[in-house]
Amino acid sequence: MNVHEVIEEVLQRIRPTEEERAFVEGLMVELRGLAEETIESSGLDVKPYFVGSLAKDTYLAGDHDVDLFLAFPLETPLEELREKGLELGKAIAEKLDAYEVAYAEHPYVRAAYRGVSVDLVPCYDVRDWRDVRTAVDRSILHTEWVNEHLNGRNDEVRLLKRFLKGINAYGSEIYIRGFSGYLAEILVIKYGSFLEVLKNADFMLRQKVIDPGDWLKREPELAMKTLKREVETDRPLVLIDPVDPRRNVAANLSWEKYGRLYFKARAFLKEPSLEFFFPEEARVGSYLRELRERGTHLLTLLFEKPDLIDDVLLPQLEKSARGLGRALAREGFGVLEWDTGYSGGRAFLMLELERIERGRVRIRPGPEFFTERALDFYAKNETVWIEGKRLYTEKKVTENVVEVVRGLLEKSQVPLGKNLREAIKGADVLVDYVPPELEREAYLFLRRERKRIK
Amino acid sequence: MNVHEVIEEVLQRIRPTEEERAFVEGLMVELRGLAEETIESSGLDVKPYFVGSLAKDTYLAGDHDVDLFLAFPLETPLEELREKGLELGKAIAEKLDAYEVAYAEHPYVRAAYRGVSVDLVPCYDVRDWRDVRTAVDRSILHTEWVNEHLNGRNDEVRLLKRFLKGINAYGSEIYIRGFSGYLAEILVIKYGSFLEVLKNADFMLRQKVIDPGDWLKREPELAMKTLKREVETDRPLVLIDPVDPRRNVAANLSWEKYGRLYFKARAFLKEPSLEFFFPEEARVGSYLRELRERGTHLLTLLFEKPDLIDDVLLPQLEKSARGLGRALAREGFGVLEWDTGYSGGRAFLMLELERIERGRVRIRPGPEFFTERALDFYAKNETVWIEGKRLYTEKKVTENVVEVVRGLLEKSQVPLGKNLREAIKGADVLVDYVPPELEREAYLFLRRERKRIK
Numbered sequence: 001m002n003v004h005e006v007i008e009e010v011l012q013r014i015r016p017t018e019e020e021r022a023f024v025e026g027l028m029v030e031l032r033g034l035a036e037e038t039i040e041s042s043g044l045d046v047k048p049y050f051v052g053s054l055a056k057d058t059y060l061a062g063d064h065d066v067d068l069f070l071a072f073p074l075e076t077p078l079e080e081l082r083e084k085g086l087e088l089g090k091a092i093a094e095k096l097d098a099y100e101v102a103y104a105e106h107p108y109v110r111a112a113y114r115g116v117s118v119d120l121v122p123c124y125d126v127r128d129w130r131d132v133r134t135a136v137d138r139s140i141l142h143t144e145w146v147n148e149h150l151n152g153r154n155d156e157v158r159l160l161k162r163f164l165k166g167i168n169a170y171g172s173e174i175y176i177r178g179f180s181g182y183l184a185e186i187l188v189i190k191y192g193s194f195l196e197v198l199k200n201a202d203f204m205l206r207q208k209v210i211d212p213g214d215w216l217k218r219e220p221e222l223a224m225k226t227l228k229r230e231v232e233t234d235r236p237l238v239l240i241d242p243v244d245p246r247r248n249v250a251a252n253l254s255w256e257k258y259g260r261l262y263f264k265a266r267a268f269l270k271e272p273s274l275e276f277f278f279p280e281e282a283r284v285g286s287y288l289r290e291l292r293e294r295g296t297h298l299l300t301l302l303f304e305k306p307d308l309i310d311d312v313l314l315p316q317l318e319k320s321a322r323g324l325g326r327a328l329a330r331e332g333f334g335v336l337e338w339d340t341g342y343s344g345g346r347a348f349l350m351l352e353l354e355r356i357e358r359g360r361v362r363i364r365p366g367p368e369f370f371t372e373r374a375l376d377f378y379a380k381n382e383t384v385w386i387e388g389k390r391l392y393t394e395k396k397v398t399e400n401v402v403e404v405v406r407g408l409l410e411k412s413q414v415p416l417g418k419n420l421r422e423a424i425k426g427a428d429v430l431v432d433y434v435p436p437e438l439e440r441e442a443y444l445f446l447r448r449e450r451k452r453i454k
Numbered sequence: 455m456n457v458h459e460v461i462e463e464v465l466q467r468i469r470p471t472e473e474e475r476a477f478v479e480g481l482m483v484e485l486r487g488l489a490e491e492t493i494e495s496s497g498l499d500v501k502p503y504f505v506g507s508l509a510k511d512t513y514l515a516g517d518h519d520v521d522l523f524l525a526f527p528l529e530t531p532l533e534e535l536r537e538k539g540l541e542l543g544k545a546i547a548e549k550l551d552a553y554e555v556a557y558a559e560h561p562y563v564r565a566a567y568r569g570v571s572v573d574l575v576p577c578y579d580v581r582d583w584r585d586v587r588t589a590v591d592r593s594i595l596h597t598e599w600v601n602e603h604l605n606g607r608n609d610e611v612r613l614l615k616r617f618l619k620g621i622n623a624y625g626s627e628i629y630i631r632g633f634s635g636y637l638a639e640i641l642v643i644k645y646g647s648f649l650e651v652l653k654n655a656d657f658m659l660r661q662k663v664i665d666p667g668d669w670l671k672r673e674p675e676l677a678m679k680t681l682k683r684e685v686e687t688d689r690p691l692v693l694i695d696p697v698d699p700r701r702n703v704a705a706n707l708s709w710e711k712y713g714r715l716y717f718k719a720r721a722f723l724k725e726p727s728l729e730f731f732f733p734e735e736a737r738v739g740s741y742l743r744e745l746r747e748r749g750t751h752l753l754t755l756l757f758e759k760p761d762l763i764d765d766v767l768l769p770q771l772e773k774s775a776r777g778l779g780r781a782l783a784r785e786g787f788g789v790l791e792w793d794t795g796y797s798g799g800r801a802f803l804m805l806e807l808e809r810i811e812r813g814r815v816r817i818r819p820g821p822e823f824f825t826e827r828a829l830d831f832y833a834k835n836e837t838v839w840i841e842g843k844r845l846y847t848e849k850k851v852t853e854n855v856v857e858v859v860r861g862l863l864e865k866s867q868v869p870l871g872k873n874l875r876e877a878i879k880g881a882d883v884l885v886d887y888v889p890p891e892l893e894r895e896a897y898l899f900l901r902r903e904r905k906r907i908k
């Protein structure tokens with residue numbers, strides 16, 4: 001297939017059908033009616049806005065979650081907005097199928113209706129970036145800006161979003177740090193099409209700043225401040241938000257995720273295929289055979305998954321795995337890689353190690369020899385020598401990695417995610433074995449399937 | 455034995471007998487006669503001086519090498535001093551048993567006579583530190599100063615020198631960096647006796663500067679400059695040379711060797727014994743059993759010893775072993791310790807390693823992903839991922855340490871002593887085996903017998 005054939009085929013799959021489109025539009029009309037009716041009977045001065053990919057018509061087929069924002073007048077005190085907003089959300093949700101309260105910067109209602117997830121989010125009715133008071137307030141401005149500038153290139157956005165999903169670079173969540181939908185939309189608007197974005201994947205890095213709102217002219221001082229700050233924190237891209245000169249739309253984009261686009265864009269342009277958009281599930285082989293071939297070992301800590309949302313849980317899992325990896329490396333086990341995740345009710349840390357028994361002689365540095373503590377060290381150890389100003393000793397140790405992990409955890413010598421400490425201290429520690437439900441994870445981990453770009 | 459009994463016993467062994475004393479004195483008279491006679495017939499204006507431990511009567515029984523300095527007038531050009539000095543040395547040596555030319559800052563003659571080594575060293579006839587032009591010129595001043603101030607405490611110096619030898623802290627050679635004889639003499643003069651030096655081994659560090667020549671009063675500017683320089687280079691002791699305010703007598707003393715005195719002085723005062731002065735040869739056991747018990751491995755590089763003096767050879771051997779140790783550590787072999795030496799016509803580097811086969815998966819960092827080189831790296835490697843801005847790959851390797859050493863040496867990736875490069879590249883590489891003549895070395899190395907202080 002040439003590139004146009006590929007694109008046509010992808011569009012067939014991701015462009016909503018007329019039927020789906022009619023369903024979505026009907027749903028929005030219905031929801032707006034319900035919201036307005038509830039607002040009126042509540043006596044509040046609130047306007048409902050649809051935001052997000054549905055409102056911008058950039059959603060992918062089958063992926064039509066609704067974001068309905070409830071905009072309060074700017075003069076509403078924040079406390080009142082939180083309280084009344086939640087109340088109003090609940091009152092609307094009562095008329096839908098089911099709901100729960102979720103927590104971000106402030107609480108909002110996540111409801112379900114006709115098989116679709118509907119977020120009812122209170123915000124301020126801002127007209128301008130100067131009015132922005134909470135993190136969600138810009139969404140209305142984003143939706144307006146995209147709708148004004150997209151000029152019918154909605155399918156181009158769909159292609160880019162699907163491509164980013166396919167190469168595992170989509171999503172601005174803190175534990176993903178990839179491209180947000182809004183960032184994808186702006187890139188299409190800026191470069192003109194999906195293919196042009198790919199062709200410019202290299203150039204956008206070298207260009208360093210993208211300023212579709214022309215803020216560097218309109219608000220030079222603020223925009224320069226943003227630019228300077230973001231360059232100093234070494235972001236791969238600085239894309240000054242067209243609706244707010246103080247914000248870099250790509251602030252959460254990591255070098256890794258940007259790098260995935262960088263390489264995959266090049267590879268796709270060279271040899272286009274559907275695989276980029278719809279990668280086949282990696283064929284799963286035996287993790288035990290992988291271990292044998294690699295000559296390495298797999299250490300798994302398995303524990304009860306605490307009841308936390310991914311935004312909180314995943315960074316803590318990563319912190320814990322990184323901490324354990326560093327501690328084991330210091331202890332003389334070669335640590336090649338780590339990964340984390342959860343499956344069923346249990347979370348895991350996996351580490352690939354070069355060995356599971358450690359060298360029987362360990363050299364330990366002591367204090368400088370002319371200190372009080374040095375006399376202690378001298379008295380306590382069997383073999384002592386001096387290098388530079390410091391005393392050293394060696395110890396014979398015969399430990400297995402499991403004992404070492406237990407010892408480190410008992411002595412709290414591993415930096416762990418704060419909500420995971422107790423769970424990890426009680427974890428099952430498995431060596432070169434995982435329970436059946438983790439076999440796939442273990443294989444993908446050892447093959448580096450999730451992070452490799454080649 | 456109490457401390458006085460120990461000291462008495464040691465003195466019995468190290469104080470020269472009347473017979474030895476008579477022999478030495480006769481030898482000096484005879485040598486002076488020969489020297490004067492040769493000088494006279496050469497028509498040179500040169501004065502012979504005895505310097506060193508014989509001239510100061512601080513030599514140990516049986517250890518009576520002669521240093522005969524040939525002092526030229528200050529107005530002699532340096533070239534002429536080198537040339538005529540060597541000629542004169544040779545002319546004197548012709549009347550002795552045998553000789554060879556040795557090289558330090560300038561060449562001198564090392565002769566043998568009646569079983570004693572006699573160094574004939576040209577120098578300037580300096581009266582004062584302002585006249586000093588070559589490194590050896592101060593020796594005459596040192597000898598005079600010690601003879602003026604020692605006040606009969608010659609045996610105390612003998613005790614301290616023997617103690618320093620016994621604890622392996624004696625010798626100012628660059629490859630030893632211990633206490634020189636002159637430093638030992640000054641310490642006895644300063645603290646009054648052998649035992650007082652031991653009692654002050656801690657205090658002399660805290661005091662930081664010892665100034666027996668009172669230079670801080672007599673030449674405050676120069677002496678302060680010396681003090682400042684030596685403190686900045688972090689020497690354990692600053693002992694301003696009583697004959698030259700610009701010089702720290704302890705400039706070559708390492709923290710390790712000072713530390714040996716520090717601990718051994720304390721141990722001796724607590725529990726005096728002959729062992730400190732005359733340590734028993736470590737009983738030698740099987741290095742193979744040591745290896746088995748320690749669970750480690752011994753890597754030995756064995757090669758022809760180049761014809762170099764110790765001052766040149768030993769630092770180069772150490773540099774090479776350190777370089778190889780670092781390279782192997784980087785390559786993933788745990789390096790516990792190294793040692794060097796020579797035996798018969800062959801020199802060796804020994805390293806104790808945690809393992810001799812290395813982990814089969816090695817992670818290698820590549821260039822930053824947005825560079826030209828990154829495209830190469832991406833093309834060349836099978837698995838590639840991004841961390842931060844950098845590309846990484848992993849390779850399966852199945853190497854034994856011998857292959858790795860050969861590879862490192864071939865690719866010149868080990869910093870080696872410059873006169874040893876060729877020899878080491880052609881070295882035999884032995885694992886967990888040494889030839890019989892090195893079995894003792896291997897055992898002492900694995901037991902850390904030479905460097906341990908406990």
